Amino acid sequence: MRLTGVHLLLTYQCTFECDHCFVWGSPRQTGTMTLQTVRRILREAESLGTVEWVYFEGGEPLLFHPVLVQAVDEAVETGFRVGLVSNAYWATSPEDAELWLGPLAGKVADLTLSSDQYHSDERLSQQARDARAAAEKLTMPVGICSIAGPEAGARGVTGQLPHGEIAVMFRGRAAETLAPRAPRRPWTELRECPHEELAEPDRVHVDPFGYVHLCQGISLGNVLEESLREICNRYDPATHPITGPLLNGGPAELARRYDREPGPGDTFADACHLCDSTRRGLRARFPEVLTPDQMYGVPEGQ
Numbered sequence: 001m002r003l004t005g006v007h008l009l010l011t012y013q014c015t016f017e018c019d020h021c022f023v024w025g026s027p028r029q030t031g032t033m034t035l036q037t038v039r040r041i042l043r044e045a046e047s048l049g050t051v052e053w054v055y056f057e058g059g060e061p062l063l064f065h066p067v068l069v070q071a072v073d074e075a076v077e078t079g080f081r082v083g084l085v086s087n088a089y090w091a092t093s094p095e096d097a098e099l100w101l102g103p104l105a106g107k108v109a110d111l112t113l114s115s116d117q118y119h120s121d122e123r124l125s126q127q128a129r130d131a132r133a134a135a136e137k138l139t140m141p142v143g144i145c146s147i148a149g150p151e152a153g154a155r156g157v158t159g160q161l162p163h164g165e166i167a168v169m170f171r172g173r174a175a176e177t178l179a180p181r182a183p184r185r186p187w188t189e190l191r192e193c194p195h196e197e198l199a200e201p202d203r204v205h206v207d208p209f210g211y212v213h214l215c216q217g218i219s220l221g222n223v224l225e226e227s228l229r230e231i232c233n234r235y236d237p238a239t240h241p242i243t244g245p246l247l248n249g250g251p252a253e254l255a256r257r258y259d260r261e262p263g264p265g266d267t268f269a270d271a272c273h274l275c276d277s278t279r280r281g282l283r284a285r286f287p288e289v290l291t292p293d294q295m296y297g298v299p300e301g302q
């Protein structure tokens with residue numbers, strides 16, 4: 001595995017609980033990365049010698065602004081290019097947004113603002129507009145990420161979607177809340193993973209607990225227990241209990257391999273929907289891989 005990108009999920013907490021979120025972000029979530037863990041991951045990423053980009057995501061990473069600012073500083077000092085993904089909740093005016101972004105100016109090389117009708121009543125929220133204006137004033141490269149409605153379906157490739165929108169992936173909370181409104185396909189047709197490079201991954205996500213995710217909720221190991229290099233070297237796509245079947249025939253094969261076939265006429269919104277549903281039923285069998293609970297819902301009692 002030759003990683004060029006490491007994405008740090010700085011927190012599972014978020015100001016919103018969007019229907020399309022595939023990591024179950026919520027104000028009720030738990031799990032936030034400490035600066036000590038950030039430093040450890042940066043060291044591990046540096047030691048690989050191939051990582052160019054480090055992204056800070058969540059949840060909403062700007063909820064922990066001082067830690068984020070320090071983490072971005074240290075990532076830049078280590079030599080990484082840094083990206084940041086945010087919902088812009090903090091941009092209460094262009095002037096105030098500049099205060100939030102000022103300490104990150106000249107360091108963040110890619111700011112992605114999530115804004116669509118899941119986050120606010122308008123596709124481009126006032127906060128996203130103000131955050132974009134502040135970023136432009138600070139000459140910080142900035143873009144908007146808008147997710148289309150579920151009715152467009154997972155097969156709505158860019159040209160078929162409203163301009164500037166990308167399709168929903170029906171995993172995480174989106175599998176539960178949006179899949180019922182999407183066009184459906186027979187489960188037997190869902191024979192490949194459409195979004196992740198499972199055979200030759202070039203990026204991973206690392207969460208606040210140290211889990212290294214190939215796709216959200218499919219862990220390759222824990223960077224607090226062994227080195228990222230060991231985790232990468234150990235990964236064998238063909239024999240991994242989840243990616244092996246996925247590579248061999250997509251989510252349909254994953255379901256077959258572990259005797260979890262849906263009924264003959266059952267339909268799903270997309271491959272991720274079937275994958276998510278099958279993995280959910282396999283968690284007790286592969287507790288070290290299909291983890292943590294935060295990737296499969298908001299833990300009870302939160």
Ligand code: SF4
Nearest residue numbers: 193195196215272275
């Ligand atoms: S099919 Fe499964 S592994 Fe592939 S992107 Fe969808 S949820 Fe992730």
